[in-house]
Amino acid sequence: MFLIMLELKDLPTTGVLHKFAERYPDADITAVSSFLHLLRVATDLSIALDACLSKHGLLQGRWWVLILLMREESQTSTPSMLASKAGVTRATMTGLIDGLEQGGLVERVFTKSDRRSVLIHLTVAGQVKLDAVMPDYYQRLRLCMKGLNEAQRIQLEQMLDLINAGIPELTKQK
Amino acid sequence: MFLIMLELKDLPTTGVLHKFAERYPDADITAVSSFLHLLRVATDLSIALDACLSKHGLLQGRWWVLILLMREESQTSTPSMLASKAGVTRATMTGLIDGLEQGGLVERVFTKSDRRSVLIHLTVAGQVKLDAVMPDYYQRLRLCMKGLNEAQRIQLEQMLDLINAGIPELTKQK
DNA sequence: ACATTATAGTTAGGAAGCTAACTATGTCAA
DNA sequence: TTGACATAGTTAGCTTCCTAACTATAATGT
Numbered sequence: 001m002f003l004i005m006l007e008l009k010d011l012p013t014t015g016v017l018h019k020f021a022e023r024y025p026d027a028d029i030t031a032v033s034s035f036l037h038l039l040r041v042a043t044d045l046s047i048a049l050d051a052c053l054s055k056h057g058l059l060q061g062r063w064w065v066l067i068l069l070m071r072e073e074s075q076t077s078t079p080s081m082l083a084s085k086a087g088v089t090r091a092t093m094t095g096l097i098d099g100l101e102q103g104g105l106v107e108r109v110f111t112k113s114d115r116r117s118v119l120i121h122l123t124v125a126g127q128v129k130l131d132a133v134m135p136d137y138y139q140r141l142r143l144c145m146k147g148l149n150e151a152q153r154i155q156l157e158q159m160l161d162l163i164n165a166g167i168p169e170l171t172k173q174k
Numbered sequence: 175m176f177l178i179m180l181e182l183k184d185l186p187t188t189g190v191l192h193k194f195a196e197r198y199p200d201a202d203i204t205a206v207s208s209f210l211h212l213l214r215v216a217t218d219l220s221i222a223l224d225a226c227l228s229k230h231g232l233l234q235g236r237w238w239v240l241i242l243l244m245r246e247e248s249q250t251s252t253p254s255m256l257a258s259k260a261g262v263t264r265a266t267m268t269g270l271i272d273g274l275e276q277g278g279l280v281e282r283v284f285t286k287s288d289r290r291s292v293l294i295h296l297t298v299a300g301q302v303k304l305d306a307v308m309p310d311y312y313q314r315l316r317l318c319m320k321g322l323n324e325a326q327r328i329q330l331e332q333m334l335d336l337i338n339a340g341i342p343e344l345t346k347q348k
Numbered sequence: 349a350c351a352t353t354a355t356a357g358t359t360a361g362g363a364a365g366c367t368a369a370c371t372a373t374g375t376c377a378a
Numbered sequence: 379t380t381g382a383c384a385t386a387g388t389t390a391g392c393t394t395c396c397t398a399a400c401t402a403t404a405a406t407g408t
Binding site: 016019020023024026027028030031032033034035037038039041042043044045046048049051052070071131134135138139140141142143144145146147148150152153154155156157159160161162163164165166167168169170171172 | 190193194197198200201202204205206207208209211212213215216217218219220222223225226244245261305308309312313314315316317318319320321322324326327328329330331333334336337338339340341342343344345346
């Protein structure tokens, strides 16, 4: 889970948006405004999450791998599966696992059935680390989101889904 | 503007969330769900934006600098101001400006009034580049966001503001 | 006036993505 | 069975961010 984007500390004023809209008549002012707003809040959330995790000596990418492993019944998975679920390349996953293995939070287990493959297993230390981080993370997240009631959370997800459905328009060959 | 985060291709199922909620009673399931949903859509938007810009040979960071310069009456600013408005460090801004200057899209102008300072000026080529990119960007963004009507866009921004107000809870010393 | 402090920009070194290429192993079909 | 292709993981090299340290210049206060 790695979002990188400009923080957009300086969201455009309505005046600036209109100036741009004059030069570029295709601009849909409220679309741009909502889009930038969304990116800015998400980035700030991501940065805050990093700060929260770093107090426990974790980085977002490694933390996410631990969670994916804990989700498994056997607390075990393969680098390929982890990469796919985390949305990073296998090369990147190699680096994340290297870091976690050095910290003793996961271990590589070589299998006999398919000698190309490696199993990644959450260690006891890894579970202990999660048990230290997750309650803190959950408590803080509860407070962070307490401004939205259940109905609003459902609405938010619905609107996010609508935007998500439009994302291909950004990249489509015209 | 640089968001880096896991893509979370694999958002947790309700079942997984409840399993975690058993071990970690502080978990607020709908809070986690909305939070991850938000990060995921924002990340996908950021990736799509990168793809859109890369067709014009631009990267998000450099593109954003061009826009900040175009916002100025004089099409000129300083590295410090640009860094502050873009939400990156001055060191990072040095790199972005280096790249843009090599491409001839901006130029460094040394001033006499304060010899520590440099003015960054959008060149004609830079404006031409923006005039090529922005209509494409605006057209695509209009399509991407067309699933939300005006009322929904306002609602979305309000909810984002509510979340934004809670972000300090994620990092606050307890 | 001059020592201290602040500011502007850059440089150096590290983190963690990415793509592309590589090794080793497995699969499948002629 | 063996040649072609597919898959798992790693490595190498690139990018662009970051922090910390550095140089040069300006502002401030005694």
